[in-house]
Amino acid sequence: MRPDQPDLIAQAEAWLAEDPDAETRDELARLLADRDLDELAGRFAGTLQFGTAGLRGELGAGPMRMNRSVVIRAAAGLAAYLKDQGQAGGLVVIGYDARYKSADFARDTAAVMVGAGLRAALLPRPLPTPVLAYAIRHLGAVAGVEVTASHNPPRDNGYKVYLGDGSQIVPPADAGIAARITDVRSLADVARAESGWDVLGDEVLDAYLERTDKVLTPGTARSARVVYTAMHGVGKDVLLAAFARAGFPAPVLVEAQAEPDPAFPTVAFPNPEEPGAMDLAFATAREARPDLVIANDPDADRCAVAVPDDSVADGWRMLRGDEVGALLAAHLVDKGVKGVFAESIVSSSLLGRIAAAAGVGHEETLTGFKWIARVEGLRYGYEEALGYCVDPEGVRDKDGITAALAVTELASELKERGRTLTDLLDDLAVAHGLHATDQLSVRVQDLTVIADAMRRLRQAPPTSLAGLTVARAEDLTHGSEALPPTDGLRYYLEGEYRARVIVRPSGTEPKLKCYLEVVVPVADAAALPEARTRASGVLAAIKQDLAAAAGI
Secondary structure (H helix, E strand, O other): OOOOHHHHHHHHHHHHHHOOOHHHHHHHHHHHHOOOHHHHHHHOOOOOOOEOOEEEEEEOOOOOOEOHHHHHHHHHHHHHHHHHOOOOOOEEEEEEOOOOOHHHHHHHHHHHHHHOOOEEEEOOOOOOHHHHHHHHHHOOOOEEEEEOOOOOOOOEEEEEEEEOOOOEOOOOHHHHHHHHHHOOOOHHHOOOOOOOOEEOOOHHHHHHHHHHHHHOOOOOOOOOOEEEEOOOOOOHHHHHHHHHHHOOOOOEEOHHHOOOOOOOOOOOOOOOOOOOOOHHHHHHHHHHOOOEEEEEOOOOOOEEEEEEOOOOOOOEEEOOHHHHHHHHHHHHHHHOOOOEEEEEOOOOOHHHHHHHHHOOEEEEEOOOHHHHOOOOOEEEEEEOOOEEEOOOOOOOOOOHHHHHHHHHHHHHHHHHOOOOHHHHHHHHHHHHOEEEEEEEEEEOOOOHHHHHHHHHHHHOOOOEEOOEEEEEEEEHHHOOOOOOOOOOEEEEEEOOOEEEEEEEEOOOOOEEEEEEEEEEOOOOHHHHHHHHHHHHHHHHHHHHHHHHHHOO
16 A cells, blocks of 8 residues: 555655665655655555565665665674574675675675674675575585575566575574564664675685586596576686586687676576577577587576577577476486485476486475475485576585586587487487476566466366366465475366476566476387477467466
């Protein structure tokens, strides 16, 4: 509800009076001078909510935007929570990417931690999120903070919190931190040191790079040639160093996207999954003719892979996250690894088939590596949104650097045998059935569209999709023995083929996301083209019917 005009003006003036950032002070002062009540109402309609994704939002003045005032309050809440847990005096390590204001938010966090009586250490410069996740356990920290908005638009930033186990926070820690943030009434109540924190050298990065060697098997082939894009993010230097240590050929860089740039000038969204984001990488690949294309997202915790494909216009095809997830699982199985393979519920059921055939454990979790990383006995974890954990003892989170190493090792081994990643995907389809996946993703301006769609599906759930009967429907808000409650719906379909649909609001973006999978039996390699055609048709029909049922 929009505040009354006097209340709104009073709130904005009070916020302005204590804003420590000249840029957002000037921005808010202009809005007040112009009496831009609509814009002010949006800025002061509440506060950014701290949850299991921490904070994420558009940069700007006011409590509904990401800014220094919001970050200082978040840091104070985290510090108070840590002290509540008996960790006064503990170390908090802080990393940051190259987005607008990231370095400022990181320094503010360090100042608040030291002011609260904790110790703080900043990573030496903008570095990949996996380096921060590694550093927490390496340094024996009680918590970690990564300032990043991952692959969000340029005007966003975010604040991701890890606890001392090196994993992102989950309930009830998120609620505990949020409650302590709410206790902060004024920035004047938050002690901020002017010095006293450490700025680390390269020793932590060197230790991380040394650890990356653990994902490779000594003596394996290292011949695959790669075109690489950092997507204007912070991955380039770390990935090049890791590849050089491993003995792979130096990747060919997509020069226009190689250096950090918070404006992300060559892409509409700095996410390898978005249309057009890989165009420059494919253009580079058509000249360099590598074995594969690899992309990191801007904070380098995700890894995208593309392979040559003469049947598509660009000559290169992006592999789905589920395909890379299956390839890495098969690679680890071939190495004889033991332990549990884990995935989020929105990822392909093929991983379970691979794990069962190999005699290794398999678990499903809620979406997000905050859940995957906590699986007991985890050896490998992935989720369809290009996130892979191939070294959980080193990094208990998704890691786009070590995933790139592992997939390049696999491509090298296959190359030595005259085979490709595509050939291995065909083998997996013949062995376990073609597991074809797709996604219906709707970005909205008005979040009520998402709430309305979820309500519509709950009130009138579909009984069939694409001619397949909905044999079982689950409302995930109720939770189960295996899964905590979450806002989502899951449908299991039966008929000529088996299929599965999951519908959920995104936790980090204004999107409704629907994850689709159909499994088509395959007799042999010759049957694959027809199976893919059939699967594509079923997925398209499910999309159409689901969109109608949800009213989107």
